Amino acid sequence: MKDLSSVELAALPPILQxxxxxxxxxxxxxxxxxxLSVARGEFVAIVGPSGCGxxxxxxxxxxxxxxxRGEVVRDGKARMVFQQDGLLPWMTARQNIELGVRHLPQGxxxxxxxxxxxxxxxxxxxxxxxxxxxxxxMRQRVELARALVSEAEILLLDEPFGALDFLTRLRLxxxxxxxxxxxxxxxxxxxxxIEEAAHLAxxxxxLGERPARxxxxxxxxxxxxxxxxxxxxxxxxxxxxxEMGLRE
Amino acid sequence: MKNPTVAYVAGAIAVVAVLGVLxxxxxxxxxxxxxxxxxxxxxxxxxxxxxxxxxxxxFLPVTCHLTCPVTDFATRTSKANHFASMRFTDFPTVVDxxxxxxxxxxxxxVPLAMKLREQGVPVKIVYLxxxxxxxxxxxxxxxxKDLRALRGKTFAVPSKYSNxxxxxxxxxxxxxxxxxxxxxxxxxxPDMPGALATGSIDAxxxxxxxxxxxxxxxxxxxxxxxxxxxxxxxSCALVVHEDLxxxxxxxVRDLVRGIAQSGEWAETHRVQAATLVAPYYRQKEKLLxxxxxxxxxRVSYRMLTPTDEDLQKIEDAAVKSGILxxxxxxxxxxxxxxxPKDIKPANIVMPAKSGGPS
Amino acid sequence: xxxxxxxxxxxxxxxxxxxxxxxxxxxSVSIWPRLLLPAVAVAVALAVWWVLSSTGVFPGTLxxxxxxxxxxxxxxxxxxxxxxxxxxxxxxxxxxxxxxxLLGVPCGLVLGHNPLARATxxxxxxxxxxxxxxxxxxxxxxxxxxxxxxxMFLIFMATFFPMVLATLAAVAGIPSIYFRVARDSDxxxxxxxxxxxxxxxxxxxxxxxxxxxxxxxxxxxxAEMNGAQEGLGFAIIDARNALSPDLLVAxxxxxxxxxxxxxxxxxxxxxxxxxxxxxxx
Numbered sequence: 001m002k003d004l005s006s007v008e009l010a011a012l013p014p015i016l017q018x019x020x021x022x023x024x025x026x027x028x029x030x031x032x033x034x035x036l037s038v039a040r041g042e043f044v045a046i047v048g049p050s051g052c053g054x055x056x057x058x059x060x061x062x063x064x065x066x067x068x069r070g071e072v073v074r075d076g077k078a079r080m081v082f083q084q085d086g087l088l089p090w091m092t093a094r095q096n097i098e099l100g101v102r103h104l105p106q107g108x109x110x111x112x113x114x115x116x117x118x119x120x121x122x123x124x125x126x127x128x129x130x131x132x133x134x135x136x137x138m139r140q141r142v143e144l145a146r147a148l149v150s151e152a153e154i155l156l157l158d159e160p161f162g163a164l165d166f167l168t169r170l171r172l173x174x175x176x177x178x179x180x181x182x183x184x185x186x187x188x189x190x191x192x193x194i195e196e197a198a199h200l201a202x203x204x205x206x207l208g209e210r211p212a213r214x215x216x217x218x219x220x221x222x223x224x225x226x227x228x229x230x231x232x233x234x235x236x237x238x239x240x241x242x243e244m245g246l247r248e
Numbered sequence: 249m250k251n252p253t254v255a256y257v258a259g260a261i262a263v264v265a266v267l268g269v270l271x272x273x274x275x276x277x278x279x280x281x282x283x284x285x286x287x288x289x290x291x292x293x294x295x296x297x298x299x300x301x302x303x304x305x306x307f308l309p310v311t312c313h314l315t316c317p318v319t320d321f322a323t324r325t326s327k328a329n330h331f332a333s334m335r336f337t338d339f340p341t342v343v344d345x346x347x348x349x350x351x352x353x354x355x356x357x358v359p360l361a362m363k364l365r366e367q368g369v370p371v372k373i374v375y376l377x378x379x380x381x382x383x384x385x386x387x388x389x390x391x392x393k394d395l396r397a398l399r400g401k402t403f404a405v406p407s408k409y410s411n412x413x414x415x416x417x418x419x420x421x422x423x424x425x426x427x428x429x430x431x432x433x434x435x436x437x438p439d440m441p442g443a444l445a446t447g448s449i450d451a452x453x454x455x456x457x458x459x460x461x462x463x464x465x466x467x468x469x470x471x472x473x474x475x476x477x478x479x480x481x482x483s484c485a486l487v488v489h490e491d492l493x494x495x496x497x498x499x500v501r502d503l504v505r506g507i508a509q510s511g512e513w514a515e516t517h518r519v520q521a522a523t524l525v526a527p528y529y530r531q532k533e534k535l536l537x538x539x540x541x542x543x544x545x546r547v548s549y550r551m552l553t554p555t556d557e558d559l560q561k562i563e564d565a566a567v568k569s570g571i572l573x574x575x576x577x578x579x580x581x582x583x584x585x586x587x588p589k590d591i592k593p594a595n596i597v598m599p600a601k602s603g604g605p606s
Numbered sequence: 607x608x609x610x611x612x613x614x615x616x617x618x619x620x621x622x623x624x625x626x627x628x629x630x631x632x633x634s635v636s637i638w639p640r641l642l643l644p645a646v647a648v649a650v651a652l653a654v655w656w657v658l659s660s661t662g663v664f665p666g667t668l669x670x671x672x673x674x675x676x677x678x679x680x681x682x683x684x685x686x687x688x689x690x691x692x693x694x695x696x697x698x699x700x701x702x703x704x705x706x707x708l709l710g711v712p713c714g715l716v717l718g719h720n721p722l723a724r725a726t727x728x729x730x731x732x733x734x735x736x737x738x739x740x741x742x743x744x745x746x747x748x749x750x751x752x753x754x755x756x757x758m759f760l761i762f763m764a765t766f767f768p769m770v771l772a773t774l775a776a777v778a779g780i781p782s783i784y785f786r787v788a789r790d791s792d793x794x795x796x797x798x799x800x801x802x803x804x805x806x807x808x809x810x811x812x813x814x815x816x817x818x819x820x821x822x823x824x825x826x827x828x829a830e831m832n833g834a835q836e837g838l839g840f841a842i843i844d845a846r847n848a849l850s851p852d853l854l855v856a857x858x859x860x861x862x863x864x865x866x867x868x869x870x871x872x873x874x875x876x877x878x879x880x881x882x883x884x885x886x887x
Contacts, residue, residue, distance in 0.1 A: 034870075062790075064789070078790075079790050080786065080787075080790060082783060082787075085781065085783055086783060086787060087787075088784060088787060088802065088805070088806075089878070089883035089884075090805035090806070090808065090881070091805075092884060099787070099793075100791065100792040101874075102791055102792060102793075122622060130879065130880070130883055131880065131883065132883045132886055133884070148792075165804075243824045
């Protein structure tokens with residue numbers, strides 16, 4: 001594990017970049033002069049105290065808002081996965097996943113792709129169920145499937161497992177890793193679950209209080225799948241907690 | 249998403265279509281005229297005077313308007329004009345329909361016709377509907393012998409624009425009862441007998457059969473017959489829009505003759521008249537028979553030519569009470585040119601027992 | 607103060623919740639009691655009515671007995687008048703209400719999406735919504751004559767504005783997350799409307815349909831005071847004129863029954879699978 005400087009990062013071709021981005025809502029400045037560069041295929045986690053502007057970064061990266069100052073560069077399509085309610089409730093699991101394959105022409109290729117995803121997330125028998133008939137974990141799986149089936153190369157995960165219980169969360173982390181091996185993507189994960197970040201990410205950015213700055217960056221080289229009790233994961237958790245001043 | 253939406257939209261359209269077909273009954277196009285529904289042609293074939301016309305004449309189910317449905321019945325198979333009676337439930341609607349020229353002839357309370365004329369709606373009184381036929385009713389157990397006994401009481405009239413209201417005011421003056429001594433309320437005539445029975449009003453003055461209803465129910469008695477207060481009392485007249493007079497004077501002539509002859513017939517066939525109009529009024533035959541026969545001079549359908557004197561008397565009272573702002577010249581208001589010289593009773597063949605108009 | 611997508615919903619969100627509480631469904635009771643209990647209630651009410659009228663507490667002239675009403679109703683049934691009246695009223699209500707929905711929902715969508723249009727027209731909508739359809743009676747006759755068209759106009763006036771407001775409130779309340787999902791999936795224009803906006807407000811629209819159809823049916827009595835010659839509302843006025851309280855009550859009973867059936871039919875809309883989500887949380 002070693003810290004990477006921004007100079008070294010710049011050597012890789014970035015798929016996402018924030019250049020000196022500031023963002024204000026009214027008189028409140030949420031981000032101040034923030035720089036961020038994400039390489040193609042990287043899994044980056046952003047952690048930090050709540051209200052520090054993590055979600056704002058995702059919204060900027062996804063193009064849902066324009067920065068007050070600075071520049072956002074994105075080389076490819078992005079898709080958000082939300083904490084909850086990201087599925088359209090009037091569509092079945094299948095129809096929701098089909099939203100992700102709208103770039104494909106209607107036909108058997110499209111149907112096959114959707115069926116493949118349904119099988120991968122183990123919800124084949126639930127394909128005609130509506131979201132309110134699925135459990136929270138099932139819903140998040142459908143959301144992941146919808147994002148992964150699309151042509152988007154970038155996945156923006158906004159607390160994707162935040163509304164789930166611990167065991168489901170653990171199981172879904174494993175599932176995400178497995179799915180990413182099938183469908184490689186660049187991933188930005190915003191979370192306040194430090195363990196989740198350490199469990200999944202290759203690089204972790206720890207943000208400070210508002211207006212957010214990057215307090216520190218960690219790089220975790222351990223290959224996937226990792227165990228949550230892997231010393232590298234545990235050590236990363238310890239370091240992040242220390243960085244945030246949360247260790248006894 | 250797609251299929252159910254299409255199905256529901258199709259369902260909704262089908263419902264509207266089915267209701268529309270049931271409502272408009274396209275298969276009934278060729279049936280003869282019914283008393284209410286008005287098909288332009290009565291399918292009687294061409295006649296000497298060209299196509300038979302249907303003219304709608306408005307009326308309310310009160311005996312003051314009795315000659316209207318009788319004329320409808322008498323002309324229902326006419327090869328010339330069929331005067332289809334059109335039942336209304338209140339005068340404001342009649343006025344609106346007349347203003348909008350949805351009807352061009354109607355029965356109407358006389359002061360209201362004056363008011364319309366005052367407001368510049370070109371209507372003319374061409375004939376009267378009746379004489380008498382209104383009573384002041386008090387509760388059966390009321391000791392009242394005249395209006396003096398009704399001081400401080402509540403008195404219902406059908407409208408401020410009714411002649412009943414004007415007449416009762418004239419009588420109050422004669423008996424020395426001040427205007428403020430009696431509390432007047434306007435009330436729909438059908439509600440009056442019930443209101444009297446439950447005590448929310450103490451007396452009312454209205455056209456038949458709403459007066460007789462209280463008598464028959466045993467809840468009220470007659471304090472005054474209209475003729476006792478104002479001989480040859482007039483409540484309602486036949487009012488025609490000037491446009492009809494100008495465009496089709498022969499139709500108006502035919503209408504007035506029809507009404508006059510119906511009146512003459514009703515005068516001498518009172519029981520039959522009750523049977524005839526009951527379905528048009530949708531009222532109980534028994535009640536109408538009572539009105540027309542107990543006593544027979546309760547209401548009269550003769551002497552229906554409005555005199556200047558009759559109308560001036562009503563107008564003076566109307567101006568005095570404040571419902572008219574200024575005198576409308578009676579000459580402008582009345583048109584007697586259509587009244588026939590001699591009036592024969594209408595030739596009416598009573599329908600078979602179960603019949604009625606259909 | 608509640609803001610949804612930057613829209614101040616204070617002026618109609620309250621009203622919306624009120625509307626909704628009107629149309630609460632009765633899911634919690636199982637099938638047999640749900641059929642039996644009302645039947646028992648009706649039977650008891652009929653019995654009380656029958657006892658009261660046969661003991662003469664109410665004189666027949668003030669309130670008719672069940673037997674009178676039944677006789678009146680069978681007579682109306684036999685002559686076919688009752689059927690014609692029901693058809694006439696239903697036709698007017700269905701067309702008037704249908705036009706109210708067909709025009710009200712698009713107007714509500716525009717007002718819900720466009721703050722400028724909302725600022726311009728919302729006060730006007732609230733103004734006209736406050737006017738009783740009875741107030742339009744005179745103009746209805748002057749503009750549309752006597753009969754079906756003016757009755758439909760009155761029913762339209764009674765349903766259009768509530769429909770606009772309900773749609774507007776529903777649109778303003780759509781969670782912004784749905785629009786973000788739609789954007790990620792490149793949905794826009796007509797497709798956005800068809801696949802996101804409309805389905806998102808559909809459950810609230812179904813509730814609004816029930817409420818406004820109820821209003822339309824209530825208004826039918828007033829809407830047929832325009833010289834109409836057929837219809838249940840006209841029959842009510844006519845029965846008064848005819849001094850027949852038995853027919854009056856008979857027609858009241860029919861109006862109530864048809865109203866219940868109408869509501870039940872519209873309530874079925876909430877069983878559409880793609881709408882269930884709106885009624886189950």
